[in-house]
Every structure is written in structure tokens, then in C-alpha cells.
Amino acid sequence: MNHNHYSDGLTREQFLFYEIRIVASLICQGMNCDEIQTRIFIENLCLR
Numbered sequence: 001m002n003h004n005h006y007s008d009g010l011t012r013e014q015f016l017f018y019e020i021r022i023v024a025s026l027i028c029q030g031m032n033c034d035e036i037q038t039r040i041f042i043e044n045l046c047l048r
Contacts, residue, residue, distance in 0.1 A: 022045050023040075026039065026040075
């Protein structure tokens with residue numbers, strides 16, 4: 001019996017790439033982990 005397996009890897013990886021770019025940009029601006037978490041939460045940066 002052949003069951004097709006659904007994988008959302010491609011979609012998930014595209015969002016992860018976008019989120020990593022946001023965090024890397026904030027690190028390059030000199031922000032520490034706590035500042036980054038606060039800014040992402042307040043400004044909802046990863047859901048834009």
C-alpha cells in the first residue's frame with residue numbers, strides 16, 4: 001500500500017530563512033538576545 005507523505009519542509013524552511021535574516025540583522029545592529037526577543041515580540045517582526 002502506497003501512502004503519500006505530506007511534508008511542509010519547503011514552506012517551513014522559507015519562513016525560517018526569513019526569521020534568521022531578521023535576527024542576524026538585529027545582531028549586526030549590536031542588540032543582545034533579550035533586546036532581540038523583546039523587539040520581535042513587541043513589533044511582531046517574524047509575522048510580517
